[in-house]
Amino acid sequence: MAIDTRVNLGGLEMATPLTTASGTFGYGTEYLGAVDYSCLGAATVKGVRMSPWPGNQMPRHVEVPGGLVNAIGLQGPGIDEFLSHYVPLYREKLCGLPMIVNIWGGSIEEYAEVAARLDAAAAAASGAFAVECNVSCPNVKAGGHTFGQDPEVLRCLVGEVRKATRLPLVVKLAPNVPDVRPYVRACEDGGADAISLINTIPAMVIDVEARRPVLANRTGGLSGRAVHPVAVKAVWDAARATSLPILAMGGVYEAKDALEFLLAGATAVAIGTAVFSNPGVVREVHDGIIDYCRRHGFDSVRELKGAMLQ
Amino acid sequence: MIDETTTVASHCEMGAGYRLLVLNAPGMAAETRPGQFVHVKVPTLEASALRRPFSVFDASGQDGTVTVLYKTVGRGTAALNTVKPGDAVQVEGPLGRGFPTECNGTALLVGGGYGVAPLHFLARRLRTKTTLFVGARTASDLLALDRFAALGVETKVATNDGSAGEKGFVTAPLDREIARLRGAGEAFELFTCGPDGLLKAVSERAVSLGVPGWISVDRHMVCGVGACFACIQRTVGGNARCCIDGPVFPAKELIWQ
Structure with missing residues (x-):
């Protein structure tokens, strides 16, 4: 019997529980020829703001x-340009594959404005859209932790974006907080449909010979294998604090990594940095999840959600 | 672009830390154009390691091979040294915008160090008179000159230490040739690949003389396909991605710091 891979991420119907992580997958079409798009339930595109x-x-x-x-x-x-060029290109090449649009801004008003523009564009375009609100990028001053590091500010931001769009609204949280639960509740109170986590972890590398930071920005964000256990803990914490569906991401390189997220309580999983070294990872994770369901007697991927034995 | 499981046909040392790696890559060989690059998953690095981009030294649809010429400069290329004929290597390609292969007048190719790699493939495809100007630190950094000679390309050499050709920068013989062509009223175009200082020098000449200049920019890359925005070059149109908007840019579009 075929395993049912469909999931619903806060109103976004996905044919599989897999998407891509914003910032690692361009505007969705760049990996045509190398990634097996039939294994994705959505593609998450790079952060967009007003200007x-x-x-x-x-x-x-x-x-x-x-x-x-x-x-x-x-x-x-x-x-x-995102709406006039990249959305039509995406629909031309990828047809009905749901698009999760990551958004950011320098003010709460800008977030709401971008969301409103997407709402209007989605009503006129074919295919499903969702909004992922980025309040956790460590690499820009505004739009970064400014909005994601204070639960009250976060609740206010989510509330304003909520008013601006009827699209499924996902809020992407940072891992570098003492306890993720107040932020999850702030998203819930603000009217979010889903939570995504984790963003990259603030990090720094120094060239000791040159005695200078390696990055021009001096600091950056860590992604990849190393962050995976941190992300699993954050997802597990968040899942116990909310009934909102969770889109989990952080160091997914093989099916086992995605399964950890699902068992910890995630509804869907994003693959990011791993695609750089191996575009085949999307197919491998997809097939590995199905194989796992077969071996463990699950008829549907949805049954995996929170199925970790205590 | 495809992600192809290639096999190593041969892997030869060329001295001074340079190697020529020939891959059986029938899926991409015929599609590959001069100036494009391939993104190589080094099989002897950990599985999660980023791929390494290499410009294509040669590609043959007939043989189904793609060849890269590389210098051992870091952890990735050091690990690549150990792959042997028959080994499987995962390769994405062909990637990026390459050189035009139509040229009005004489093609002046200007290579710095291993920057000659894509110029070799270009020289093979050009149908016009082609002259190569090679700059290198020392004689042992002069690569594949016999291959250019076999293509009938006239070569002018400059080394920093004077151990081969004339002593100094390659822009000196280049400027003499440009002056000669201009004096004779002959058309020419510039094609270059090498360190940024050389690219800037060639770009400035192309722009100030009002001749087409084709500049292959070398940057560390992550995705290689335009998805991550790590390999940026400033252009008149803003921050361009070297992997997909380049690596070859028209000289007039580039902005140098």
Whole structure:
């Protein structure tokens, strides 16, 4: 019998529990030819704000044992070009694959404005859309922890974005807080439909010979294998604090990593940094989850949610 | 672009830390154009290691091979040294925007160090008179000159220490040739790959003379496909991605710091 892989992420119907992590998958179409898109339930695209944004200076990344430290700085074209160029390109190449649009801004008003623009565009376009509100990027001043490090500010931001859109609203949280639960509740109170976590973990690498930081931004965010256990703990904590569905991400390189997230209480899982070294990882994780369901007697991926034995 | 499981056909040392790696890559060989690159998963690094980008030294649809010329500069290339004929290597390619292979007048190719790699593939495809200008630190950094000679390409050499060719920068013989062509009223275009200082020098010449200049920019990359925005070059249109908007840019679009 075929395993039922469908999940519902806060109103977004996904054919599989897998998506991509914002910032690692461009505007969705770049990996055509290398990634098996039929294994994805959605593609999550790079953060967009109202106006074009140049991002940080080079160098923007450095490879470290167990991962990657980046400080790209949310370079992007702005909402106008995103809607006029990247959305039509995505729909032309990927048809009905749901698109999760990561958004950010320099003020609460800007977040709401971007969400409203997406809401209007989605009503006119084919295919499903969702909004992922980024309040946890460590590499820009505004739009980063400014909004994601104070539960009251976060509740207010989510509330304003909620008023601006009827699209499924996901809020992406940071791992670097003492306790993730107040932030999860703030999202819930503000009217979010789902939570995503984790963003990268603030990190720094120093070139000791040059006695300078390696990154032009000096600090960055760590992703990759090393962050996975941190993310599993954050997802587990969040799942016990809310009934909202969780989109989990952080160091998924094989099916086992995604299964940990699902068992900890996630509804869906994003793959990010792993795609850089192995675009085949999307197919491998997809097939591995199905194989696991077969071996453990689950008929549906949905049954895995929170199925960890205490 | 595909992600192909290639096998190593041969892997030869060329001296001074340079190696020539020939891959059986029938899926991408015929599609690969001069100036494009391949993104190589080094099989002897940990599985999660980032891929390494290499410009293509040669590609043959007939043989189904893609060849890269590389210098051992860091952890990735050191690990790549140990792959042997028959080994499987996962490779994404062909990637990026390459050089045009139509040229109005004489093609002046300017290579610095292992920057000659994509120029070799370009020289093979160009149908116009082609002259190569090679700059290197020392004689042992001069690569594959016999291959260029076999293609009938005239080569002018400059080394920093004077151990081969003329002593100094390669821009000196280049400027003499440019002056000669301009004096004779002959058309030419510039094509270059090498360290940033050389790229800047060639770009400035192309722009100030009003001739087409094609500049292959070398940056550390992460995704190689335009998805991550790590490999940025400043251009008149903003921060461009070297992997997908380049690596070859028209000289007039580039902004140098």
